[in-house]
Amino acid sequence: MKKLILICTVILGFAFSASAQDDQKAEFKFNEEKHDFGKIAQGTPVTTIFEFTNVGTEPLILTEVRPTCGCTIADYTKTPVPKNGKGTIKITYNAAVVSAFNKTIVVTSNSKTPTKYLNIIGEVVAKPAASSR
Secondary structure (H helix, E strand, C coil), X not given: CHHHHHHHHHHHHHHHHHHHHHHCCECEEECCCXXXXXXXXXXXXXXXXXXXXXXXXXXXXXXXXXXXXXXXEEEECXXXXXXXXXXXXXXXXXXXXXXXXXXXXXXXXXXXXXXXXXXXXXEEECCXXXXXX
């Protein structure tokens, strides 16, 4: 019985220790995690900026920001974001094909939530034909 109590105490100790370490990590708080461009003209690249705040206690470091297709490019804050500091992820979508789109950007970091998913959606519409006179 004493061994069982000792084992339970050790397990609970590790659980509380792990929980306390998570409280010390960096953490994202985005203004938005999904952006709707609405209707955009074909051949017109569009850009949005996802702004985030580090609401954790440790500096937040983005290790990778990876769009899931070649039609989207990303630029992001590359320096550590301190506690309560702000950073950005700039996403540009190349509206080449007439179609609705829903693209995902995978954000990897040292935060409590190490992988975050951002989305951009919209519809690319054909440009009106130029009239000739």
